[in-house]
Amino acid sequence: MSSRNNAQTLATDTLARPNLVEAAKGLAPLLRERAAETKQLRRLPDTTWQDLMETGILRGLQPARWGGVEAHPGEFYGAAMEVARAEGCAGWIAGLIGAHPWQLAVFPKEAQAEFWGENPKTTFSSSYIPTGKAERVPGGFGLQGRWSFSSGCDHCQWVMLGAMLDTVEFDGRQVPDFRSFLLPRKDYRIDDNWHVAGLAGTGSKDILVEGAFVPEYRSQSHWDYAREQPLPGWDINPGPLYRLPFGAVFIGTLAGAVLGAAEGFLDTWIEVTRNRVSLGQKLSEDPLTQELVSKASYTIKTVKMRFLQEWDDLMQAAQRGNSLSLAERAELRYSTTRAARLASRAVDRLFEASGGHAIFFNHPLQTRYQDIKAMMGHLGLSPNLPIRLYGAALLGLPVSMPIGVGI
Secondary structure, eight states: OOHHHHHHHHHHHHHTSOOHHHHHHHHHHHHHHTHHHHHHHTSOOHHHHHHHHHTTGGGTTSOGGGTOOOOOHHHHHHHHHHHHHHOHHHHHHHHHHHHHHHHHTTSOHHHHHHHHSSOTTOOEEEEOSOOSEEEEETTEEEEEEEEEEETTGGGOSEEEEEEEEEEEEETTEEEEEEEEEEEEGGGOEEEOOOOOSSSGGGOOEEEEEEEEEEEGGGEEEGGGGTSSSOOGGGGTOOSGGGGSOHHHHHHHHHHHHHHHHHHHHHHHHHHHHHTOEETTEEGGGOHHHHHHHHHHHHHHHHHHHHHHHHHHHHHHHHHTTOOOOHHHHHHHHHHHHHHHHHHHHHHHHHHHTSOGGGGSTTSTTHHHHHHHHHHHTSGGGOSHHHHHHHHHHHTTOOOOOOSSSOO
């Protein structure tokens, strides 16, 4: 089927189902009501998980052939941002777990059938930082070790883990073979060590593996995502959605959560500040306060608009069959992480003007602020690598693909 026919089918399917963004907005009141419970449980309540599943948000990027929505990424990330706007932890999970099916969709058909064949609502959590050990064994790989920060692992039946293995040649150089490995719940256990200040309700616990076997078809090299050659899953998932860069899809989940949570912080800050009095003056009448909130609102809304526009541009390029150069990927990576940083800084300025009571645990802004700070601590949102790569591209220097999730 041609890309044009795929796009037409996708458009028809979109009209025939509820919009994910509208579904997320409908969940917002419930998510806000459950915020305290989410924090207390240190994971999403079962009702929230079920809501995200039934609305289709967690299956937003899942192939239609396996019971997924296979939505335009702008719609999916728009929905995840609305969830984060209502409650940060739910937004973090909606983005990460909801984007995972994209990666499995480019795995071999055998892996997809094993994973979704009996239950299209099956999900996996992840931990890509290669802290465990992998080795080649007959028929596949041996895996063992500890992996941290596996968000949403309590509700998932599988996990995707990252590890280094041997070396491969890429762009004329030998590099460590950074790979993903997919394991069922029977092959690992969860260490309940998630006691944190920010993103407390994400249940981002450690994964322990003690000598598991992973067959060849359940592993994939991240360098394959950077090569301009077909991936195994394209045979059964030919749509343009699965031609997007893996790095863009993954980093987009992180940045989208920050943008949505920043908008939620702004909403709450306005609500709190509207009737706040300081030294006998209503702050809503203070020119400096008015200037501060105006600038913050403009920044957050502008970076959000650009973020969503870039997904339109990416999908149009994929529909034309165009792949992005490393320089273009570097620009995209910089733009995504820069958007998150600008939104986070706007939140910082608002929080600094929130008064002494904002440091109390029960203040409406406290949990929202801690969640955003925790989001920004993710290595994928660090500005150091994107600035260097984008700067090199602008100056006409070669852009090297980094080891890790890629660009």
